[in-house]
Amino acid sequence: MKKRKILLKFSKVLVYIIILYVNIYSVKNAMCEIIFSDDFESGNLSKWTYVTGNTSITSNPTYKGKGALSIYYNIPAGGTAHQDCNRFVQVDMKSYNLNHFFVKGYVYLASTPAPTIQRKLYYIFSYPHYSTSGGDPSQQWDVILSCWGETEPKLAIGSNYYSWSDLKIPVYNIATLKYDKWYCLELEVKLNTPPDIKDGLVRVFVDRKLVCERKDIIIRNSSRPLGVVRVGNQIDRNDLNEHYEYRYWDDVSIGTSYMGCDSNSLDNIIVFPNPFEAGVGKSLKISKLTSSSSIRIYSIDGKLVKSFTSNDITNTVDGYTIFWDGRDNNELVSRGVYIIEISDNDRNRKLKKVVVVK
Numbered sequence: 001m002k003k004r005k006i007l008l009k010f011s012k013v014l015v016y017i018i019i020l021y022v023n024i025y026s027v028k029n030a031m032c033e034i035i036f037s038d039d040f041e042s043g044n045l046s047k048w049t050y051v052t053g054n055t056s057i058t059s060n061p062t063y064k065g066k067g068a069l070s071i072y073y074n075i076p077a078g079g080t081a082h083q084d085c086n087r088f089v090q091v092d093m094k095s096y097n098l099n100h101f102f103v104k105g106y107v108y109l110a111s112t113p114a115p116t117i118q119r120k121l122y123y124i125f126s127y128p129h130y131s132t133s134g135g136d137p138s139q140q141w142d143v144i145l146s147c148w149g150e151t152e153p154k155l156a157i158g159s160n161y162y163s164w165s166d167l168k169i170p171v172y173n174i175a176t177l178k179y180d181k182w183y184c185l186e187l188e189v190k191l192n193t194p195p196d197i198k199d200g201l202v203r204v205f206v207d208r209k210l211v212c213e214r215k216d217i218i219i220r221n222s223s224r225p226l227g228v229v230r231v232g233n234q235i236d237r238n239d240l241n242e243h244y245e246y247r248y249w250d251d252v253s254i255g256t257s258y259m260g261c262d263s264n265s266l267d268n269i270i271v272f273p274n275p276f277e278a279g280v281g282k283s284l285k286i287s288k289l290t291s292s293s294s295i296r297i298y299s300i301d302g303k304l305v306k307s308f309t310s311n312d313i314t315n316t317v318d319g320y321t322i323f324w325d326g327r328d329n330n331e332l333v334s335r336g337v338y339i340i341e342i343s344d345n346d347r348n349r350k351l352k353k354v355v356v357v358k
Helices: 002-030
Strands: 034-038 057-058 069-076 084-092 099-111 118-125 142-148 154-158 181-189 200-206 209-217 227-234 243-255 270-272 286-288 295-299 302-308 315-316 319-324 336-343 347-356
Touching: 002 099, 034 315, 057 084, 069 084, 069 227, 099 118, 118 181, 142 181, 142 209, 154 209, 227 243, 270 347, 286 336
Parallel strands: none
Antiparallel strands: 034 243, 057 069, 069 243, 084 227, 099 181, 099 243, 118 142, 118 227, 142 154, 181 200, 200 209, 270 286, 286 319, 295 302, 295 336, 315 319, 336 347
């Protein structure tokens, strides 16, 4: 009897330690914020500060859902070599005072009989900047994620030719993209301490894989934070021929920490915290879902306790997430073991277990 009481006390202490850790973890992750996102399901581009011509919402192709951003670029034959075509969507970020940020989206380069030699994918810069409002060039900075090559487009990271920027000479061939395929591109930028402290950072991720890292670099020589994020922006050529192509974007987000991408599988699901202390103001977080996930929660004897559909999903810094407050349709559930069944539209199915304590 005495041993049982000691074990019971030890178990309670262990549970409280776990809960304390969870609370600390939650506070830490609360600092990670998705500041801007557009999944293009609204059917319009009203979230963007500025939109050029030849941009629209399309239903095919999409990475997921019913809508994606479509941008059409074309340069007619003749004229001069190195002519470009600038079309994009743009969001103003200067009010957020961001010096360390992440930009993520899904991109699809459509095959074309007349591909171009160069494409800007993300064009990120300070405000003011000569691209928008002029200003003193010596106080400006930018970071450009671009794609070079007609037959096998290859990613490059660089900037315009500011004499003080360590990105003025781009890094080429960091990854190869194929036509007619969706890729998740995430760019991390940590602006250096101005004017000349080499503590800046740039990382490029393709489908979660780190393909380029530039550390201990100078990106800016003034204190200007992130001003503008452009998606799309440009094609360029080096001949007099006609060039034209479509480019598509889906699920574009800007945040303060690494966001990662939808795996289109249920292999990485996280149930946290576990054990879960059900109570007022507490939630179980089921994350790393796919966008079409649905969830059923059963008691250990097989009774359906709670169900969720894809309409209940929230897009958080931890990916697609569903929160459970520990209730059935009315009351808090009893302590015990519960089975979480997760399924999606691709007929994938996973089972997870959670222990509810009080």
